[in-house]
Amino acid sequence: MTHHVNFKGEKAVPVEERQTILQASLAAGIPHYHACGGKGQCTTCRVLVLEGQEKLTPPTVLEQAIKKVKKFPDNVRLACQSRVNGEGVAVQRLIRDEIDRFIFVDDTEDSFTTVMGESRKLALFFIDIRDFTPFVERSLPFDVIHIMRRIFALFKNAITQYDGEIIDTAGDGLYAVFGLNSRIKQAANSAVLAGLKILSDLRIFNNTYMRPYFNHTFEVGIGVHVGKVVVGNVGIGLSHNLTVMGFPVNIAARLQAATKELNNSFVISAVAYRLLKNPPYSVGCNYLNLKGVSTPYEVRLIGKPYEIKDTPVLPETRQV
Known part of the structure; x- marks a missing residue:
């Protein structure tokens, strides 16, 4: 036949x-x-x-x-x-x-x-350092690189402690994923725990090192989302870095970018928040108009307000 x-x-x-x-x-x-x-x-x-x-x-x-x-x-x-x-x-x-x-x-x-390549459900994690440009402008190149290495080591320690994988770094921020070795609920919990640890560790670093030695403190903005993405390796660099792509990645990046406008250091999508076993206290529920998304996107604010507010309070629905 x-x-x-x-x-x-x-x-x-x-x-x-x-x-x-x-x-x-x-x-x-x-x-x-x-x-x-x-x-x-x-x-x-x-x-x-x-x-x-x-x-x-x-x-x-x-x-x-x-x-x-x-x-x-x-x-x-x-x-x-x-x-x-x-x-x-x-x-x-x-x-x-x-x-x-x-x-x-x-x-x-x-x-x-x-x-x-394969399709996976992952937790997407973006973090960016706030107020870094003023430090760069008034510091020696050695000090800039030294502090960057200290802060990124702090980020890496928290991310790897909770089984996350750093995918990319750009300027004063980085992008990581959680869930390569776990289910999506655990991945979401791990991403949040890593973010909260970073906020705690950064506060200690500011008080014990940055403020006394450099008269400066740093804050960060963190965005977390979950969704189905494509995981693979394009193999174009010496390190053959893992690549994770998809629309949920864009959402997570935009949530991180919205932290300054929302005046909160940690913004998580409501979709990811509902997966948390012991969700941290949320100071508010907001809706964002994200580019490419037809309806306002629900998010939760689980960080703290920034020390210096240089943007006005926005209405409940915002464009990001």
């Missing part, structure tokens, strides 16, 4: 009863990589199963061994070991040229999932 497999972006090919997906694709003229000759001894013929995973034969012993070592997710199969038992199968070749081959085979990336 003949079935068909749809290769995304390429074409649908017929697969005979005894043919593997690799044999069928090669017969149809698709330049399918198969470094070991289709013997299940490499991973270059792997495909991502988009539809009809249940219509494929179970993984062979050879495939199971490779999947265990490489930690492939269940929807990644070796085309040379997979046969088709019905219609409705759609796949995507993961290696289609020499650059793909480097990314998926020659690169030293430990986690295959981060290379190919």
Whole structure:
């Protein structure tokens, strides 16, 4: 009996009863990589199963061994070991040229999932230092870098203590995620605990170090949101930093930006707040008009007002 497999972006090919997906694709003229000759001894013929995973034969012993070592997710199969038992199968070749081959085979990336990307529910955490420009303007370059290192070490300590991962730094702020190793409720709680620890540690740092030695204090703005994002690794830097993208990331960044206008150091979306096991006291419930969001966004204020208020009090609904 003949079935068909749809290769995304390429074409649908017929697969005979005894043919593997690799044999069928090669017969149809698709330049399918198969470094070991289709013997299940490499991973270059792997495909991502988009539809009809249940219509494929179970993984062979050879495939199971490779999947265990490489930690492939269940929807990644070796085309040379997979046969088709019905219609409705759609796949995507993961290696289609020499650059793909480097990314998926020659690169030293430990986690295959981060290379190919996956959808995850995470807690998104943005923090930015307030009043840093005046300190930069009147301080020596060495002092600026020294203090930045001290503050960022403080941030990192709190974030890693609660199993967070720093994704990016920009200027005097950074972006982290929680939930790579936990469920979303725990992730939201961890993000809030990390934020509260930062606020507490920064207060101590101001009182014991910044004020007596530099006659200056710092405040921060923190924004937290939760949502489904894409997690992967674009692999363009020496550090091969993890990348997390999606609309919820934009929401979290805008909540952090709104802290100054709301005159509160910690703003969390109501969606994330409702996931908290022991939610901290919220001094208020506000609604923000966020760019790209059709209705006002509900947020909770769980930080403290800034010492210096340089913006007027805004009406309940604000544009961010």
